[in-house]
Amino acid sequence: MKKIVFTGGGTAGHVTPNLAVMAELRRQGWDMEYIGSRDGIEKDIIDHEGIPFHHIASGKLRRYFDLKNFKDPLRVIQGTLQAYRLLRRIRPHIVFSKGGFVSVPVIVGCRLAGIPVIAHESDLTPGLANKISMPFVSRICVTFPETLKHLRGGKAECTGLPIREQILKGSAAKGRQLCDFHSSKPVLFIMGGSLGAQKINQAVRSILDSLLQEFQIIHICGKGNTDPGLQGIRGYRQFEYVKDELPDLLASASLVISRAGSTSIFEFLAARKPMLLIPLSRAASRGDQILNAESFRSQGYCEVLQEEELTADSLLSGVSSLYADRERVLANMEHSPYGDGTAQIVRLIEAHRLKEGS
Incomplete structure (x- = not known):
C-alpha cells in the first residue's frame, strides 16, 4: 500500500491545493491521512473529504513582538512530539506539506522519523513556515518562477499550483x-x-x-x-x-x-x-x-x-x-504560461517513494 500524509493549515489557501493532489493520488491507489490543528479551517475541509484527520498542538509564528511568542515555542515542541508519534504509527512513505503554522512541527517530526517531505510554496516570496522548514525538506515546489531566486540549496522546483479539477x-x-x-x-x-x-x-x-x-x-x-x-x-x-x-x-x-x-x-x-x-x-x-x-x-x-x-x-x-x-x-x-501543477507534483511524490524503496 502506498501511503502519504498531508499537512498544512491556518487558511483555506494552505489546504485546498492539497485536495487536487489528493484526488489524483486517490486515483492511483494511495492511502492518505492528514495532520493539522484542532481548531483550524483544515479540519472542516478534510473531514468533508472523508480522510482520517489527526490534530496536534501548533504555535503561531509571528514576525512581531507578542507575549505569546514566549509560550508558543513550547506548543511547537509539543506538536513535534505528537507528530513524531503519529508518523511512527502511520508509517507513510512521504509527507506533502502545504505550509502554514501547523506544518512546522510535522516537518520536524518527519526529520526525527526519517520520512522525506515535499513542501509547496504558493506565494511569490516564501512564507515564514516554509523558510523555517527548508533545512528539513527534500524538495520544495513553487508556484511563481520568480520564487526560485528566493530559495537556495537546489531544492526548489517550479511546478505551478495544484488546481482542484x-x-x-x-x-x-x-x-x-x-x-x-x-x-x-x-x-x-x-x-x-x-x-x-x-x-x-x-x-x-x-x-x-x-x-x-x-x-x-x-x-x-x-x-x-x-x-x-x-x-x-x-x-x-x-x-x-x-x-x-x-x-x-x-x-x-x-x-x-x-x-x-x-x-x-x-x-x-x-x-x-x-x-x-x-x-x-x-x-x-x-x-x-x-x-x-x-x-x-x-x-x-x-x-x-x-x-x-x-x-x-x-x-x-x-x-x-x-x-x-x-x-x-x-x-x-x-496565453498564460501557468498550468495545473498537480501532475508534476504527483510525479515528484512517486519518484521520491521509488527512491526511498530502492
Whole structure:
C-alpha cells in the first residue's frame, strides 16, 4: 500500500491545493491521512473529504513582538512530539506539506522519523513556515518562477499550483439557478478570502445600488459577516462560505473581486475570470499578496486596488474599468504560461517513494 500524509493549515489557501493532489493520488491507489490543528479551517475541509484527520498542538509564528511568542515555542515542541508519534504509527512513505503554522512541527517530526517531505510554496516570496522548514525538506515546489531566486540549496522546483479539477467543471446555469439570477445580466463574484474581509464588505455594500444597476452580485462575506438587512434584494446573494457550490457560482461570474492569496487567484486564472484584486496591506500581512497581485497585473490578468486606496468611489471605478477592459484581460489569460501543477507534483511524490524503496 502506498501511503502519504498531508499537512498544512491556518487558511483555506494552505489546504485546498492539497485536495487536487489528493484526488489524483486517490486515483492511483494511495492511502492518505492528514495532520493539522484542532481548531483550524483544515479540519472542516478534510473531514468533508472523508480522510482520517489527526490534530496536534501548533504555535503561531509571528514576525512581531507578542507575549505569546514566549509560550508558543513550547506548543511547537509539543506538536513535534505528537507528530513524531503519529508518523511512527502511520508509517507513510512521504509527507506533502502545504505550509502554514501547523506544518512546522510535522516537518520536524518527519526529520526525527526519517520520512522525506515535499513542501509547496504558493506565494511569490516564501512564507515564514516554509523558510523555517527548508533545512528539513527534500524538495520544495513553487508556484511563481520568480520564487526560485528566493530559495537556495537546489531544492526548489517550479511546478505551478495544484488546481482542484472540480473548480473548472462548474455550470454557469446551475450557479445562476442557485442565486435566482437570470442570464441577461453579468454576474460579479466577490470573495474576501476564507475568513471574509470587512473592509471589502463595507465598500461593496456602500455602492450596492450602483453595482446592481450593471451586475447581479454573488457576495462571499465570511463567517458571521452577512447583513440580514440585505436579504431578499433582487440580484444580490450573500453567503458566509461556500464549498460544493463554488464551481457553479464561479462559472456564472463575468468578473471577480478578491483578495490576492495565490490559491484563489490561480484558480480564477485557470477559470478565466478577470480580477480586481485588493491585496492585504503590509500593515496586516508580510506583503505577499501585494507581490502576487503586482505579478498578475504585470501579465495583464487583473487590475489592482490597494487596500489603503479602497473607497466606495475607487471600488466602483475599478469594477467599471475592469469590465470595460475584460476582453483584453481574457486574451492575456488565454496565453498564460501557468498550468495545473498537480501532475508534476504527483510525479515528484512517486519518484521520491521509488527512491526511498530502492
